[in-house]
Amino acid sequence: MTEVFADIITIGDELLIGQVVDTNSAYIASELTKIGVTVRRIISIADQATSITNTLDESIHQSDITIITGGLGPTGDDITKQSLATYFGGGLILHPETLKEIEQFFTKRGAKMTDRNRKQAEIPDMCTPLRNRIGTAPGLLFRKDNRTIIALPGVPFEMKALILEDVVPVILSNFNLPVKLSITILTAGLSESMTADLLEEWESNLPSEYTFAYLPSIGILRLRLSISGKNEDNLKRQLKYEANKLVQILGKKHVFGFDDDTLPSVIGNKLKNINCTLSVAESCTGGYIAHQITSIPGSSAYFMGSATTYANSAKSQLLQVSDEDIVSQGAVSKKVVEQMAIGAQQLFGSDFSVATSGIAGPDGGTDEKPVGTTWIAVTTPHRIISQLFFFGDSRERNIIRASVTALNMLRISIDEYSKK
């Protein structure tokens, strides 16, 4: 069993002028990785015959599998099919079964079929067509010198259906693949370099069948641990063993979930489990926390609402924050943020509440309270916790970091409350 390599080639001028982000490649790469194929390169090129054939030729010489998307459509700039036919030394022929399928596609939708659509049944004479059940351009499967080459339409949902229904089964039957498993550990409140220091010893002792990657984003660091080998059950056990070690080193204060979890989804599940509700009071985060929470389907089961109180008058009128404290302590202060949290808890009649007050910037900073200064408070049915943070200079980043930090404080507080 040797490693099986794949290249992904996406074709389209719109990718090279930055008009469209190539999301197809990540999808294909993820599906190939799942079945143990190693993706060697992802290449985006123009709708241009020589680019297509040169890149394909290079790929066939280096990788076992080449997946191509784009340029199979019915318009003038779609030249992938002709380029492939030329490269493999043949021509286009009308494929009767594909024509029948395209005719049925239009009949079923009560739409009129044009000559342009009819041409989509023309395929290179040395390929096997892969049936497109939800569109008109079929996938094209070529074999050459023990290599597998597959061209797919670029429309994401058509491409995805073909990957799952045809491409993956073809690859599984053509190659003897190793098993590869991954787990992603999600952390909040840890920087990449802090974490690397914490994990230095663990990482240096990690056996060679593992790979480990740091995936940082604002306020959140994802850590991906992968293993490959032969026996799936053994690999699962080994992966779990090392992942548990990681969680122990990093601590539950920082580790909030795994794989596709998000802070708002984890919080939502915890609140549903203990049948509790939540409200939010935001100043510097300006609605972003509420937006994160309400991005989760079904959040209306536990989310009562939020007050974004930008003006001081709104803080006092809606949330009963003392005008005196706003004047004496400033809006960005422990006293004010705690009153905001309690005010929201009472206003919305919720069990938990989280509040933020900070200076997002770029204006409003002082020597004593520079841009980035942020107070966060969480109330539970039993107690109130508040903490001061200093984030950075960027308004956009401060809003996101304050929101992530507030959600993580809330998550920890829900856990503490549940244990009582």
Next chain:
Amino acid sequence: MTEVFADIITIGDELLIGQVVDTNSAYIASELTKIGVTVRRIISIADQATSITNTLDESIHQSDITIITGGLGPTGDDITKQSLATYFGGGLILHPETLKEIEQFFTKRGAKMTDRNRKQAEIPDMCTPLRNRIGTAPGLLFRKDNRTIIALPGVPFEMKALILEDVVPVILSNFNLPVKLSITILTAGLSESMTADLLEEWESNLPSEYTFAYLPSIGILRLRLSISGKNEDNLKRQLKYEANKLVQILGKKHVFGFDDDTLPSVIGNKLKNINCTLSVAESCTGGYIAHQITSIPGSSAYFMGSATTYANSAKSQLLQVSDEDIVSQGAVSKKVVEQMAIGAQQLFGSDFSVATSGIAGPDGGTDEKPVGTTWIAVTTPHRIISQLFFFGDSRERNIIRASVTALNMLRISIDEYSKK
């Protein structure tokens, strides 16, 4: 003046296993395209020394410019810097000025600098560092055989700042590029195919020195018109002339701005001009409108606050919506959304207010009010306007489309009010 070609190379295992979508390349491609550089290929490869040097070598032989992102971080899997030093036949040296900048970065944040961070001041001895003003990894500029090679950190906001502040100026000074001017016309409430129909005649008569592109995103369609040639003043005049035609065809109800404008920035400027304030009442949009408005620096000058009233009890208690109307008409109704807007206007004492109530999905739809059904209301000091919309099936898209539509209704209402 010959065509200048660039390759973009993004480095990171996370791209090849499909865990992360490469959005950096589209950004870089778009900025290079703007200044008249032709992007030949975008290539994603693994954090692996031979991959990096082979791909770079191939690129240098074919393109004038190579932009590399990723693998400049402080952890073990970041090997770009060492690979570049080896490729260019040198080693890493400690760069005193960069070290000083990194030290200042940590001092300013009151954070502790580790040995790992100090290592980020080590750069290949044959490169010029490009100062990273918002992070710790500097960009690296190499020149070889008339080629320009630039390595940038993969963190998007650091990469973006370096592209604008260093990479674009370096390229403009190293190459003799054609003059290329662009204007982007921003529209809300128009679909791509509707717009294509409206513009069919105009587009078919567009002289060949222009290029025109549709850039759709959720609820917003940007139209980029570009022209290239030699005389900048003439090009400017020509571009303005065609852009004006476009605005006339599409109408001011749909065209909300140009280039870097956003709906919240346009609204903010209008409110500041007439010295008026704004509040928001959100149900289905869950805080996203408030977040959009508060993303604008200085929004505290006109934004009073918002109430996200997810629970019906919050609608009646905070916004004085009639419980009877909620029961008889449903929370997603003209009566309720208008009361929400008026309630927010009174609660926050603002001049304008905008409110949303809809079924974001995936649950909560009925035959009469399917998922996507959304009421939006805007109050001005003089009147109230409300409208019913049917968006789609996706929760994420419904939240964004409802927010964009609400902001566009608000923009039109402010214009109407200002004219009185």
